[in-house]
Amino acid sequence: MRQTRLSKTVIGFLVIGNGAFAQADVQCTDQTCFVEAVRACDPASFRVQDPAGLGAEGEYSVVGSVGESCQISFAFSENPDPAFVDKPLTFVVDPDDASKETILGALERCLTKRDGADQCAGPLLEHVANVAPARGAMEAGEGPLPCGQPVEVAGDPLYPMPKDGKWGYVDRDGTWQIPPQWDRVKDFHEGRAMVGGQHAWGIIDREGDYIVPQEFESASVQTIGEERWATSPFASYSEGCTVANIFTDRSQPTFFIDRDGKSYWREERPEALRSRDIRAFGSFSEGLAWFREDASPGDLHGWIDPEGTVVIEAEFADAGNFSDGLAPASVDDGMAGFISPDGQLQLPGKWTLDHAEPFSDGLAYVAPRPFEGAFMTASDFAFQRVLFAGVDGAKPRVAPIDSAGAFHDGLAPVLAEAADGSRAFVYVNTEGEVAFVPDDLDGIKVCDPRTRPEFHNGLVRLVVADDGETCEGQYFTSGLPHYDDAHYIYIDTDGQIALRQER
Template sequence: MLESYLYTIKIDNEYGYINNRGSFVIPPQYKSARDFSEGLAAVRTFDNKMGYINTRNEMVLELEAEYLGDFRCGLAIVIFAGKEGCIDKRGQFIVEPIYESIYDINPSGTVVVTLNQKQGLLDNSGETLLNPVYDTLGAFSNGLAPMRRAPGDKEGIINESGELIVEPRFNSIWPFSEGLAAASLDGENYGFINQWGEFVIEPKYYQVLPFSEGLAGFRLKTGGKWGYLNYLGEVAIKNKFQNVGQFHEGVAPVKDKDLAGYINTKGKYIIDKVFLTADEFKNGLGCVTYNYEWGYMDKQGRWIYKPDSFDLW
C-alpha cells in the first residue's frame, strides 16, 4: 500500500506527486491538484483543463466542471454550473447535478444532499432514501446521523430509514466518530453522547474535536489551551497546545506559539515544533511547510522530501 501510494507536492506553485521514498513519479506540472483517492486524483492544468489522472499521469476523465472532489465508495462530488452532483469513475452522473450542496459521501455510499434548502439522503445509485425535508442532516456513521426538522428545532438522531433513534433535545450534535458524537444542550458547553443520546462525557468543554484513535481534542473557555480526552472523559494529554489535530497512525499535529510539530499518544513531541503548518499523517508520512515550502517526513522525523530552505537538521 505504502509503496504504491503517491503524495501531493507543491514546488514553485506547481503541483506534482512523489512516492514514499521522495522520488518524483509525476513531476510538478499542475495549477492545482488533490490527493489520490481510490486510484484517481483531481487536477487542473495551466490552460484550465480539469479532470482526473491515474498514477501513470494519464488523464482518464476530462470534465468541464467548477470543482472535482475526491472519490469515496466509487463516487466523487462535482460542481457544474453552480449545482452539485456525484459521478462514478467512468464520469457518469450517479447523482445528477441539481443540488444546492452535497454534504458528504457516507462510508456506506449514501449521499446527503440539499434541495430547495432542505436536506435528504440518496443511496449509491442516486435513488431517494429520505426525502429532502430536514433543515439539517449530518453525515451518517454506522447508520446514524444528527438531524434537525425545522429552523429553531432541537436536534436528534435518525437512522438511514428515517426512524427517530434519539428524541430532539440538543442544540447541536456532530456526526458520530468511534461510536461517540460531540453534542451540546445549550450551544456553549460540549460533551460526547452515545448512540442512545446519553452523555458519556459530560458537556463542560468550550470546544471539542471528534474522537480518532481513542482520543478527542478539547479546550476549556478558561485558559483556552487544547488537550486530549480519552473515552472515559479523562484528560489523557494535558491542555497545553495552541491548536491540535486528530490522531492518525498514532501521531497528531499540534501547534504552540504559532509553530507546528507532531506528538504521540502520550503527548510527547516526536517531531519538534518548527514548522509553519503540519498536516495529519497519511500512509506513513506527514506533510509540513517550512518558509512556505512543502516537505514530507516519516514518524522518526526523517525527511522523505526536504524543503530547500530547511537547515535545522
C-alpha cells in the same frame, strides 16, 4: 470551467459597476434604470462587475423591439479568459414582465444552453457551445448507494509534490508516478485524489486518469494574492464515496459520487429523504453519514445509512463522523459530547464540552471550555497539557494546548504555549509527549503552522522557508505549487526529512 465561470459572472447583474458604457441613449448607473429602459424597450446600457471577484466585467444593452419582445445584448469587456471578451450575445424578454430576475434568468438560460423562448443568439453563445458541450454532465449510477464500507487499495502510497509550478505525485522514494500538471491537488484517499486549477476541479485514480473530468467548482472561493480561486467541490473519499457540492449555473444540493465517478442522489434522493430540506451530507464513516437539515430557527443534524434511512433523527446542533463507535455532536452552542450509533450521549456524562472533533488513533481533540484544548479517550480525558522533555539538564515542562489537529500514524499536530508565552508548533505522541518540534530541525522554519498539517501515510507535508529563518510577507496556506521564498518538505514520524521539493 468556462460555462460555470460565465454563470457566476452573470449574477453580477445584481451589482452596480463603474466605468465606460456602450454607446446608447441612456447610460444607466443602477439596475432600476435599466429595467425601466427594458420595459419601454428604449436604447440604454448598464455595466456590471463580477461579485465573485473572478476579474470579469460586462455590459447589458437594449437593442430594440423584436415583435412583442425586447431584445437585449450582453458582452464581456473583461474576462480571465480573453476568448470570451467582445463576443456579444442577444436574447429577448417580455417588456411587461421585465425585472432584474427575468433579465438575469434569460441570460443564464442562454449561457447554460437550456431550451426556451429566449431567442438566444450571437458569437458568445456559439463559443460556449463549442468549448463546453456537456458542462456539469456526470453519469448517474444505478442501484443502491455504494458507500458505507472501507476500501482497501493495493500499491505504495503516493504523495503530492510540486515541480516547475505544477503539482504531481511521487512515491516514498521521490520517484514521479504521476507527472506534474495541476495548480492544486489533494492527498489520495482510497485510491482517489482531487486535482484542479483556479476554478475547475476533477478526480483522478492512481494512474493519473480522470474518473471525474476537471470541470467542476464549488460555490465557495478563497482569495490568493489578488485573485479568487474556487475551493474543491469534493470531499476526500471515505468508505467508497465522496460528497460533492458543485456549482454549475447555481449551487446544487450535495450528492455522492462513487469510485467510478458515477453520481448518486444528484437528481433525486431516496423517498425517505424527499420531504426533508437537507442542505448538506457528510462523508460515510462506520456505515453512517451525517446530514444537515433546515429546521427553523436553525439547522439540525442527524445521520443516515447508505439506503437513505434516517438512523439518528435530526436533533443536534452540530455533528461529525463516527469513529470507534462514537461521533461528536452538540445540542446547543458550547454543549457538545460524543454519541453512539443509537443517538445516545456516551461521553462525557453530560453535554459539557465546548467543542469536539472525531476520534482518530483512539483519541479525540476536544475543548472542555472555550480556548482550552485537550484529548480524550473513549472513557475519559487523556491529557490537557503537552510535555516538553528537558534539554541540557533542564527540567521537563508542561504547556497548555492552544489548538490541535487529529492523530494519525501515532502523532498529532499541536499549537502549545511556549515558555516565552508564544505558541510553539509541535507533534505529540498519544501520551502527550512532544515527539519533535519541526522548527528545531536543522535549517527548518515552518511557514504554515496555522493549518496544523496532519500525518498521512506515514509522512506530513510542510511549507518551510528557503532560508530556514523567516516566512514573512506571504500567505502560505493556499496550497500553491510555488512560493517565492518557501518550499515543501515531508517529514516522517521520527522527525526526519523524507522528501523535499526541488528548488
